[in-house]
Amino acid sequence: MAPKVLVSDELSETAVQIFRDRGIDVDFMPTLGKDKEKLAEIIGNYDGLAIRSATKVTAKLLENTDRLKVIARAGIGVDNVDIPAASKKGVIVMNTPFGNSITTAEHAIAMMFAVARQLPEANASTHAGKWEKSRFMGVELFNKTLGVIGAGNIGGIVCDRALGLHMKVVAYDPFLSEERAKSMGVTKVELNELLARADFITLHVPLTDKTRNILDAASLAKTKPGVRIINCARGGLVDEAALADALKSGHVAGAAFDVFVVEPATESPLFNLPNVVVTPHLGASTSEAQENVALQVAEQMSDFLLTGAVQNALNMPSVTAEEASVMGPWIKLAEHLGAFVGQMTDEPIKAINVLYDGHVADMNLAALNCAAIAGIMKATNPDVNMVSAPVVAKERGIQIATTSQGKSGAFDAFVKLTVVTDKRERSIAGTCFSDGKPRFIQIKGINIDAEIGHHMLYTTNEDVPGMIGLLGMTMAKNEVNIANFTLGRTGIGKEAIAILYLDQRLPQKVVELLEGTGLFQQVKPLEFDVG
Numbered sequence: 001m002a003p004k005v006l007v008s009d010e011l012s013e014t015a016v017q018i019f020r021d022r023g024i025d026v027d028f029m030p031t032l033g034k035d036k037e038k039l040a041e042i043i044g045n046y047d048g049l050a051i052r053s054a055t056k057v058t059a060k061l062l063e064n065t066d067r068l069k070v071i072a073r074a075g076i077g078v079d080n081v082d083i084p085a086a087s088k089k090g091v092i093v094m095n096t097p098f099g100n101s102i103t104t105a106e107h108a109i110a111m112m113f114a115v116a117r118q119l120p121e122a123n124a125s126t127h128a129g130k131w132e133k134s135r136f137m138g139v140e141l142f143n144k145t146l147g148v149i150g151a152g153n154i155g156g157i158v159c160d161r162a163l164g165l166h167m168k169v170v171a172y173d174p175f176l177s178e179e180r181a182k183s184m185g186v187t188k189v190e191l192n193e194l195l196a197r198a199d200f201i202t203l204h205v206p207l208t209d210k211t212r213n214i215l216d217a218a219s220l221a222k223t224k225p226g227v228r229i230i231n232c233a234r235g236g237l238v239d240e241a242a243l244a245d246a247l248k249s250g251h252v253a254g255a256a257f258d259v260f261v262v263e264p265a266t267e268s269p270l271f272n273l274p275n276v277v278v279t280p281h282l283g284a285s286t287s288e289a290q291e292n293v294a295l296q297v298a299e300q301m302s303d304f305l306l307t308g309a310v311q312n313a314l315n316m317p318s319v320t321a322e323e324a325s326v327m328g329p330w331i332k333l334a335e336h337l338g339a340f341v342g343q344m345t346d347e348p349i350k351a352i353n354v355l356y357d358g359h360v361a362d363m364n365l366a367a368l369n370c371a372a373i374a375g376i377m378k379a380t381n382p383d384v385n386m387v388s389a390p391v392v393a394k395e396r397g398i399q400i401a402t403t404s405q406g407k408s409g410a411f412d413a414f415v416k417l418t419v420v421t422d423k424r425e426r427s428i429a430g431t432c433f434s435d436g437k438p439r440f441i442q443i444k445g446i447n448i449d450a451e452i453g454h455h456m457l458y459t460t461n462e463d464v465p466g467m468i469g470l471l472g473m474t475m476a477k478n479e480v481n482i483a484n485f486t487l488g489r490t491g492i493g494k495e496a497i498a499i500l501y502l503d504q505r506l507p508q509k510v511v512e513l514l515e516g517t518g519l520f521q522q523v524k525p526l527e528f529d530v531g
Helices: 013-021 036-045 083-089 101-117 119-127 153-164 178-184 191-197 217-221 240-249 287-307 321-344 365-377 389-395 467-477 508-516
Strands: 004-007 025-028 048-051 070-073 092-094 145-149 168-172 200-203 227-231 252-257 276-278 349-358 399-405 413-421 425-432 438-443 446-451 455-462 482-489 495-502 520-527
Touching: 004 013, 004 036, 013 025, 013 287, 048 287, 070 287, 083 092, 083 389, 092 287, 101 119, 101 153, 101 200, 101 227, 101 252, 101 276, 101 287, 145 153, 145 191, 153 168, 153 178, 168 191, 217 240, 240 252, 287 321, 321 365, 321 413, 321 425, 321 438, 321 520, 349 365, 365 389, 365 399, 365 413, 438 495, 446 495, 467 482, 467 495, 467 508, 508 520
Parallel strands: 004 025, 004 048, 048 070, 070 092, 145 168, 145 200, 200 227, 227 252, 252 276, 349 399
Antiparallel strands: 349 413, 413 425, 425 438, 438 446, 446 482, 455 495, 455 520, 482 495
16 A cells, blocks of 8 residues: 655645655645644544644644654754654654755845845835935945854855855854864854854754753853844744843844744844844745755655655654665664564663674664664564654663674674673674575574574573474474474583474463473563564
């Protein structure tokens, strides 16, 4: 059955057609996002939800669906999506961070020009029939210092445009390397130095606990007298009341804001102050940007639903279509390894350690980790997937550690998974052969070569004659067919293990028969999603 997508906000017809051209069943209801009750009523019928800002995806809405796999926001901001709730539900949340980057950067530059030359007030005055040429004395941008807070995608474009205007650019961004800053032609500085040097300050960071009110009263007091501040990123980055006070005192000469703490903004401490330019969140509002993000969201959702590729996800590692193709068997292997230890472990898990050896160490390890953790968590919560598993693990206080290394053994690559509890450590390793089929190659340090099937049986016992026959005869007497039988041992007469790949689920009475012999330390039926 073809995946089904709901578009609940305004999206271009071209974008909707992309879904259809890719073979996805799409319902285009551009006003549905405003009807919470109707959306809740039908959301359970869809694999994907494409939105803009009108649709509010709340935890309550997500309670109405077990089918939804992906939510994609046409634009950067996802304030209208409860990402933690989506993660717990196993739903990927995507945005389109690059489709409107140029448009938003250009708006910031336009706002900088507007506040530098008091264009809105001069425009209004002239329309009113006044000719107040001496009133509107502006400043040049040429040779001024622009302080950019956040030199990522949009901030980087602003830096480039400012350099084209022959401004000096200093940037504060904890993730900006000296090499990257040099290649951009900007000077990397700490925040306090930026505040002291900048004639103009523009913000281009997301709103987080660390960036909220990054420009508060204390920070504003450190700025250069006569500074002008531009915010086209997110409301809440600047303390609006503190900025209003600084504007009234004359310490800040002007401000240009496109975003506000509360939106739609019908009031703000910044409204009606002289030389304050305000716009109604127009940063992404150009025809080119709106079309770009719409097309991008349709392509991203289609790629995920059809190939498993994950792009621009906010709650899961991104996986390209090429990676999804190459990594498919390894993702399945990681999940199987997790499923084995998850089903074998009854006590609380303290830590999960994953070792990647050989060429698999060069793959997308974050995604492989998610698959391994999901395999473990499904043993106690079947609804867990690659998105929600890391959240569940974190909630349980489980420590995750990853190690990678070059080829160290007979296999070109393998993955070893170890879980740690208060009582023991349990490990299993596996690889993928050229046929793309995952195999278990080591359990408890014992080398094996076990094909993985839907129904399996794992046993441990002392290595004594007759155990193979006992297992075979017990299966035969109870009409359980063995598809594959794998053995391993630590040495003659020592610990031995067996893994049986069965054609059907092992009846509980057979488990009890084997346990009743007193010859096995463990008799554990296992189930694997071999899809």
